[in-house]
Each structure stands twice: as C-alpha cells, then as structure tokens.
Amino acid sequence: MIEPVLERWDTDPDTGSLRQDLLTLTLMMRDSTALPEGRALTAVATAGELRDLLRRTTERAIAPFHRAFDRAVARGEISAVADAYMMAHVIFHGVVGWEPRHGALPTDEECARMVSVVLGGRQGESHPR
Secondary structure: HHHHHHHHHOOOOOOOOOHHHHHHHHHHHHHHHOOOOOOOHHHHOHHHHHHHHHHHHHHHHHHHHHHHHHHHHHOOOOOOOOOOOHHHHHHHHHOOOHHHHOOOOOOHHHHHHHHHHHHHHHHOOOOOO
C-alpha cells in the first residue's frame, strides 16, 4: 500500500543547489503526507508492532536529503556538514508533525522557511529572527 509513496524517494531531485534540492524534497514530503498512504504511515507511528516498518520507511524517505547534502559537498557548494543527518531528520519531522500541531499541512512558504532555518543562513542568506 505504501510502496507508491516510497517510490518517490528512489529518485533524487538534482537542481544544482542544496537549498533548492532541500526545498524540493521538503515539498515532496509535504505532498506525500497529504496522500492517504502518507496518512496511514502517520497512524503506523503510534502502533508499536509496526515500528520496524515505520523505521524503514523513514530511512528511505530521509535518504534523498542525505544524498542532497553529499551532492552539495561534491559540488563545493558547502563544506562537509557534520550535522547533515540531524538536519534531514529535523526537516522530515517538521513536515510530518506540522499538521497535527497547526491543523493543516505546511504551505510552500512554510516549507521554504523550514529549509532556511535548517540551513541556518548558509549560502550567504541572512535570516530575520
């Protein structure tokens, strides 16, 4: 049932920019969360006997974020980021946990803000507080 949603994570967007790769992935995550299959995965999170499925699904969905960081390092866009795993994790759970807290999925602008916050002003961008 969830395989069609997971197949989205097998192909990486490669826009040539870490910020745009992360934003594209964040929007994909948001759109996947809106699907019935994505909603089913959210329900799985509360079922203890299905935690292994949730762990494997999460790893597969986060993997393209890791690859986006790797490509950015290879392009020389950023230096190696020790916290790349944590940054990917924060974006993933920021999107997945948004709706229960705010009553709606994050907008494109909110997804872009998540990416900006996670990048912490990298690439010369300043962020208002």
